[in-house]
Amino acid sequence: MISRTQASNYLANSLSEPAKRKQAIKSIAAWLKYNGKSRQFSYVAGDVAQVLSTQGYSFVRIISARELTPQTKKHIESYSRDLTNAKTIECEYRVDPTLIGGVIVETPEGMIDHSVASQLNKLIEGVINE
């Protein structure tokens, strides 16, 4: 049986050609369904993003406490490009008020958490551990 990583590699390498892409998505969907892994579709997407990042295409998710201004978005996009060393980046913006402030930048290689909520949690844990 092939692993999810192998399946994701196949999908990532089929994305460049539209005809192949459609067939590959169908095959992966069938593979997920018949192996009882339907809920793992987001992991496949993550694995594909990981493969693509090695080819210079990076998918970046930016989560902020409130809607960002166009200027801030531009700054963060430029920061993300430097961070990932990617030729092309695709950004997705999400708003999560529980972050209180700051942003979280998620890339296929990892994440940077600059949110106020995580800083506060660290502070609280530090106090508890002392």
Next chain:
Amino acid sequence: MSDLNIKSLSLEIENAIKGLGDDAKLKQSGVVTRLSDGIVWIYGLRDCGYSDVISIEKKDGSTVPAFALNLFEDEVGAVLMGPETGVVAGAKASMTGDALEVPVGPELVGRVVDPLGRPLDGKGPIVTKQNGLVERPAPGVMDRKSVHEPMATGVIAVDTMVPIGRGQRELIIGDRQTGKTAIAIDTMINQAKQKTGVINVYVAIGQKSAKVAAMVERFKSEGVMDQTIVVATSPSDSASLLYLAPYAGTAMAEYFRDNKQHALIIYDDLSKHAVAYRQMSLLLRRPPGREAYPGDVFYLHSRLLERSAKLSDGLGGGSLTALPIIETQAGDVGAYIPTNVISITDGQIYLESDLFYQGIRPAISVGLSVSRVGGSAQTKATKSVAGTLRLELAQYRELASFAQFSSDLDEETTKRIARGRLLTEVLKQNQYSPMSVADQVITLTAATSGSFDDVPSAKVKAAVSSLLTRVKSDHKAIYESIDKGTKPEESENAKILEIAKHVAKSYVVVKEDN
């Protein structure tokens, strides 16, 4: 405050901010996909290494540490090191970038801690200057020296028949309630009584909390706690903590070994450790082998015990002596875990239930107990009296069982049986009362020379006690010389025997009067 100071201050802050910016590195994170019985399966940690620490975010925002044990192509299997309450599927997991470490150093001495070095004794936080890796390679061949210094246990039967040297691994094995822990604790107490400076590390693996608490109280009352670290886990702790306990204890003990000191570590017991590892392995879906233990259960204990060593002079000559304990079921030493640990260690002290219930305590089986390297670590004084002891006792046990079927025995056999009975009485010892080298040598000099042959069995202990008191008070120089390990001279032996005969007479007379 001058303008110049303000300017330099703002520059400093600016530089500090730039420095912070440079530190921002991508932290690999993943998601918990499944969770069951303290095991989490995580998606997304592609660079995770074996035994790497993973921080898992709970529902309330706090984190619980876990360590990776299964690295698969699609997911990582990790074991939680804390309660799983609040950990849910979908929880964020991130790598801390650390391998598993525990605090080490002299600050831990006198404390009771858990396997992560967190205090359990309510004496406040422990601040150490350094941390030690929980999993660390054992010293190599050239880093070692052969065992040559004695690790006196204070148990006369052990020190004379199965001597232990510093840096040795001597297994204590036997059924439940046969006095395994008692020997280990007496050894710890002896280190304090004889002021050897050896640091004790007692690792309680899944021991009842009440038992550990009583033990700590005993350590305090015997003055041992000042040179002891207790690493405690209870049966209610997670299997991961039970699994980590001996490795964490070893990391703490290694600090002293590596700093030219001598340490003694007691693993109480490795049977429970193997069971905890079996539980984790089965939950991690590793294939079960014999007795459902995983394939690497031998390596589990061999890599642990190999860390106990006598270091070479170039590395300071420190040592770490290990006394692992194994509990057998119905005396079955051929079971999987006992045979594994027997083959790893440098000998074993085998305790028999039958002897224990006959009142022979410590219930050491002379035939099955052995020390493979300790002989060269024995002091000359002990060696001078211990020579034929093992043989005589082994012969006695054989003859004694044979004699049960026959009342008509020749003189030689009767003599051997009488001597064996005497030696068995002499080797009986109460718990928490370790004997010094001099006490042991003087006792055995008298017993093996036949001075106490006519003393009734019930009075032997009393006779030995008065002999020791007499030698200690009337011939202090002889006593002290022997206590240093020097072989007693002919004249000194003659003096001891003279006193022994005198003491024995009074006990024989008492018997005749009755």
